[in-house]
Amino acid sequence: MLALKAENISKQYRLGQVGTGTLTHDLNRFWHKVRGKEDPYLKIGESNDRSSKGNSDYVWSLQDINFEIEQGDAVGIIGRNGAGKSTLLKILSKVTQPTTGKIFTQGRIASLLEVGTGFHPEMTGRENVFLNGAILGMTKKEITRKFDEIVAFSGVERYIDTPVKRYSSGMYVRLAFAVAAHLESEILIVDEVLAVGDAEFQKKCLGKMGDVTKGEGRTILFVSHNISAIKSLCNKGIVMANGNIVYNGLIDRAISAYNGEKESFGNGVQFGDHKDFKNSMYSLNSIELVDGNYLTKDEDFIEDEKFNLLTDIEIFDSGSNYHLSYVVKNFNNDVLFTINNAFNTKLKTGKNRLICDIPKGFFNVGEYILDMYIIKDLQDSVLIEEDVLTFRIIEKQKELGQWLGVEPGFIKTSFEWRQL
Numbered sequence: 001m002l003a004l005k006a007e008n009i010s011k012q013y014r015l016g017q018v019g020t021g022t023l024t025h026d027l028n029r030f031w032h033k034v035r036g037k038e039d040p041y042l043k044i045g046e047s048n049d050r051s052s053k054g055n056s057d058y059v060w061s062l063q064d065i066n067f068e069i070e071q072g073d074a075v076g077i078i079g080r081n082g083a084g085k086s087t088l089l090k091i092l093s094k095v096t097q098p099t100t101g102k103i104f105t106q107g108r109i110a111s112l113l114e115v116g117t118g119f120h121p122e123m124t125g126r127e128n129v130f131l132n133g134a135i136l137g138m139t140k141k142e143i144t145r146k147f148d149e150i151v152a153f154s155g156v157e158r159y160i161d162t163p164v165k166r167y168s169s170g171m172y173v174r175l176a177f178a179v180a181a182h183l184e185s186e187i188l189i190v191d192e193v194l195a196v197g198d199a200e201f202q203k204k205c206l207g208k209m210g211d212v213t214k215g216e217g218r219t220i221l222f223v224s225h226n227i228s229a230i231k232s233l234c235n236k237g238i239v240m241a242n243g244n245i246v247y248n249g250l251i252d253r254a255i256s257a258y259n260g261e262k263e264s265f266g267n268g269v270q271f272g273d274h275k276d277f278k279n280s281m282y283s284l285n286s287i288e289l290v291d292g293n294y295l296t297k298d299e300d301f302i303e304d305e306k307f308n309l310l311t312d313i314e315i316f317d318s319g320s321n322y323h324l325s326y327v328v329k330n331f332n333n334d335v336l337f338t339i340n341n342a343f344n345t346k347l348k349t350g351k352n353r354l355i356c357d358i359p360k361g362f363f364n365v366g367e368y369i370l371d372m373y374i375i376k377d378l379q380d381s382v383l384i385e386e387d388v389l390t391f392r393i394i395e396k397q398k399e400l401g402q403w404l405g406v407e408p409g410f411i412k413t414s415f416e417w418r419q420l
Contacts, residue, residue, distance in 0.1 A: 001071045003219040009065035009101035061087045062243045074213040074220045076230035078258045079240035085223045107186025121165035132179045146182045154178035187219045285312040300392045309356040318349040327371040363393045364412050
């Protein structure tokens with residue numbers, strides 16, 4: 001069953017002004033409206049790109065947003081700063097109206113968009129629990145019944161009768177999240193506020209949100225720049241950029257799309273005469289992932305397919321020893337392992353075509369990144385090139401009756417078993 005649906009949502013702002021900015025624009029809009037015509041200012045405006053200078057006074061914070069969220073889904077909304085995430089959440093929470101489009105919701109919505117939203121600084125924590133609960137749609141009887149549970153979860157019991165203006169930002173968000181999390185809403189919307197809390201409280205909040213979505217079947221929309229938190233909590237992901245949705249689907253693919261420029265997967269890179277990779281010490285010519293016959297392959301590698309890492313490098317400096325080191329990461333930038341040739345096949349002066357044999361079926365299905373280092377005399381990094389190569393391992397075709405899932409983890413072990 002659908003919990004939430006966004007249909008052609010757009011939001012336009014006039015830069016530097018409140019409202020339209022001029023009486024002329026207001027009258028022009030009113031005149032078009034009474035004649036049943038479209039707002040003339042919807043035809044102008046530029047996309048939401050904060051990094052570039054625009055020519056128009058109007059900007060589309062969101063443009064043509066469409067998605068559907070099923071009941072019980074935990075959806076991570078990710079994107080760079082200024083992508084439109086918070087604006088979207090404010091529209092979904094009905095804090096602000098969209099310029100165009102409609103929002104359809106099924107059930108009550110609890111929102112936690114900013115630290116201390118709905119709190120009055122002069123009132124005590126106890127009073128603000130009742131105030132904020134009422135704003136979120138809880139009855140006084142419901143708040144009273146859950147009050148002790150809310151206070152215990154927040155961890156600010158000692159200060160519950162102190163005015164919240166004396167709270168730290170962390171105490172604010174503890175109490176605010178505790179109220180929102182204990183509202184029996186069908187949809188919980190949480191913006192980046194958890195970043196204010198300490199590590200222990202963040203873990204507690206993520207556990208609570210996990211219980212809400214998995215145990216109680218409620219829907220969560222979660223905005224965070226903490227990719228690990230997003231991945232552990234959410235099963236779906238929406239990636240936003242410049243006010244548009246660039247990906248909507250499974251969370252693993254969403255995280256890959258969020259990494260933006262890294263999504264240009266390829267099995268090789270040629271450096272040519274690029275000055276950053278050629279000097280008096282060395283000339284790095286190419287790095288490639290090749291198949292089992294050492295041939296270039298343009299397509300993704302299939303799980304259990306044999307492939308190798310081939311590096312073409314020329315060493316000019318005969319007075320020092322050089323070796324290569326590759327750091328293998330996943331798309332969360334977690335380091336999986338390092339490979340190097342320091343102690344077995346050293347680089348010689350002159351041309352080197354160095355092959356690293358990767359065991360068959362070693363990598364699991366997923367996307368991977370290589371960082372490259374050229375090390376001089378076992379201690380000096382004379383070249384550090386991050387994200388030098390990205391590659392993808394895809395699932396093989398399976399016969400009917402086989403398990404169609406993917407084993408958890410990034411490395412596929414093949415340890416030997418025997419009976420004692």
